[in-house]
Amino acid sequence: MSKNELCIGQKKVADKSNEITAIPEIINSLDIENSVVSIDAMGCQKEIASLIMAKKGHYLLSLKSNQSELFEDVVCGFKARSSNCFSEE
Numbered sequence: 648m649s650k651n652e653l654c655i656g657q658k659k660v661a662d663k664s665n666e667i668t669a670i671p672e673i674i675n676s677l678d679i680e681n682s683v684v685s686i687d688a689m690g691c692q693k694e695i696a697s698l699i700m701a702k703k704g705h706y707l708l709s710l711k712s713n714q715s716e717l718f719e720d721v722v723c724g725f726k727a728r729s730s731n732c733f734s735e736e
Contacts, residue, residue, distance in 0.1 A: 691709060696708065
């Protein structure tokens with residue numbers, strides 16, 4: 648739910664499933680070209696990001712530290728970038 652209280656799609660999942668299986672179905676049902684898709688950390692998956700890009704959309708995915716390798720890569724990327732972009736002057 649966004650600040651504007653707008654929900655684009657919703658899908659009930661099976662008892663032994665989770666939202667990871669439903670997210671691609673919802674994305675495939677929408678025209679997301681040139682749109683930004685934001686998804687919580689559960690949806691931070693390579694396949695989901697690839698699907699969004701294949702449909703010419705953009706994504707903003709939440710990331711939690713329980714995805715340790717990816718989390719560390721992102722932290723290192725920001726540290727490297729910030730040390731090159733800012734000066735103490």
